């Protein structure tokens with residue numbers, strides 16, 4: 001084995017992208033993947049010729065390098081697909097993102113009215129402190145809308161009550177919302193481009209796995225290796241340098257050496273496998289990084305068409321399924337027989353809980369029952385099914401995760417020839433594109449000596465809004481419009497000009513002279529006691545003019561700034577609500 | 588992105604707006620000019636025995652101004668010039684003080 005090889009752990013989007021970049025730079029790379037296929041969470045499972053995605057992977061990104069890579073790799077097979085998704089609640093379907101008229105029709109007039117009243121009530125008397133997700137959403141939408149459209153689904157995904165889920169979670173989900181976007185949204189109507197982004201997405205013809213198989217082929221074509229069924233069982237280090245990994249392959253252990261290492265496995269697992277182990281406090285912190293897991297029940301239905309949606313969010317508390325994917329609507333080629341349809345029922349769970357422990361056969365039965373109950377297919381039409389268990393699907397952002405992550409990060413950053421990447425490697429809610437970006441940046445750090453901070457590669461839930469923004473020029477303009485008018489400066493300048501004006505006007509009349517000097521201007525002394533149209537009066541006028549101008553200018557600036565501030569708060573809130581309406585898209 | 592946002596937030600919260608003196612002068616001048624023009628012609632059109640006894644007092648300052656159509660044009664010119672001077676001076680002085688304050692900070 002060439003000791004200059006870069007060893008990449010995990011053949012998910014992050015690991016494969018890193019290897020692809022290394023291969024392009026003509027570096028030796030070897031990818032070690034424990035599963036029998038590439039793609040990680042974005043793999044495509046195959047059951048009797050039917051392709052099943054883990055959930056549903058929409059391909060959309062703002063990262064141009066990623067976009068180019070996707071297009072170059074798949075060409076015509078990178079399909080552009082229309083999006084339709086609805087919420088199932090109370091035995092009815094609602095468009096998602098919500099459409100007001102459709103929601104009113106679905107909920108009925110009385111309920112809709114109550115929702116509006118509840119919204120008004122919570123706008124007038126909000127929770128003083130926004131500590132929980134429930135309080136956070138209620139303050140923005142009202143309690144009834146929260147209970148109708150946010151509560152049950154969120155609780156299914158996280159397995160805890162919304163009154164226990166920290167508000168920070170929601171705030172973080174939409175933290176990518178920039179002030180700029182919020183302000184812009186007050187001026188601009190959404191453009192067609194944004195609409196398209198929301199209503200369409202890209203998808204490989206045979207599911208996301210097709211993309212990752214193409215990357216694997218490309219890596220191998222450039223003389224690098226992707227080895228499947230190779231689980232990294234231990235990672236050996238000497239001080240701050242990693243020297244090799246021990247790979248377990250069908251019961252055989254093998255040592256793989258390298259000059260540098262990139263890992264996309266979950267952080268906690270990585271630290272557990274380090275030899276010698278890190279300090280106990282780091283291990284302890286890593287143990288506190290938690291995940292939510294997922295089970296996908298794949299069902300094959302003897303019907304050519306079931307429903308038009310790509311997926312349905314199931315808010316209804318009567319069933320445990322959280323989301324239903326209709327793969328044929330993602331790409332017709334996901335199904336080998338056009339007379340049939342394949343569904344993916346997503347159950348959010350935690351390893352060891354009752355759902356996780358349910359045997360596969362029982363799970364398929366549960367899936368059939370729930371599908372029948374919802375009414376999208378007849379249980380008798382379901383001819384076959386299988387179960388895919390997905391551990392560590394969602395990194396959990398609980399109250400203390402930041403603190404624990406900081407401890408872990410401090411240790412990991414100290415490893416010289418190592419980069420941790422991807423979704424679970426950074427314990428970050430990254431989509432494929434950001435996972436890929438961390439892979440790209442890791443290679444630049446290791447090979448080109450750059451210092452990119454992978455931890456700051458963010459999930460950005462506001463892709464759609466951001467499409468509005470033509471960056472710096474708009475930012476500049478916004479900064480100009482919204483910066484403060486200085487009260488003192490405006491008061492002083494208006495005061496000085498008003499004083500001077502009154503001084504000159506009075507003096508002018510005095511110099512003009514006449515029988516009665518300035519009988520009308522003199523009336524000003526009704527407001528300015530002591531003022532007269534005389535030489536001395538012009539000086540008094542100067543003082544009065546200055547004072548009144550100053551007060552007027554100061555007040556104007558104060559009110560203008562206050563109004564601007566309220567306007568900005570309103571703009572931000574409105575944009576927050578807009579994003580929150582689509583919060584489930586980011587799960 | 589987050590950095591970008593912080594930058595914008597910081598600019599908005601800490602920086603002071605600057606006024607364009609020429610534009611401020613033009614706008615104030617035009618507004619004042621139009622006000623006099625319309626007010627004068629309104630009184631002219633209304634007519635009556637004594638047309639605009641109070642507005643005509645402006646003639647004290649604007650030599651040659653009267654409440655007639657021609658007067659409205661003269662008034663417009665005077666008011667425009669005065670308005671321009673006022674608007675320009677306020678903006679210029681405001682910018683000067685704002686500069687001083689920002690340099691100090």
Ligand SMILES: Cc1cc2nc3c(=O)[nH]c(=O)nc-3n(C[C@H](O)[C@H](O)[C@H](O)COP(=O)(O)OP(=O)(O)OC[C@H]3O[C@@H](n4cnc5c(N)ncnc54)[C@H](O)[C@@H]3O)c2cc1C
Nearest residue numbers: 010012013014034040041055057058232265422423431432
């Ligand atoms: C339900 C769901 C829906 C999603 N929807 C979207 C979407 O619509 N759009 C989108 O862009 N993204 C979506 N994502 C996110 C996307 O799947 C991830 O961002 C992406 O897969 C992360 O890539 P990764 O390489 O960081 O990690 P992973 O995909 O988790 O890959 C890590 C790899 O490391 C391997 N590994 C772990 N331990 C070892 C070991 N000890 N030895 C060897 N190999 C090991 C794993 O087997 C895995 O293959 C979704 C995710 C989920 C769960």
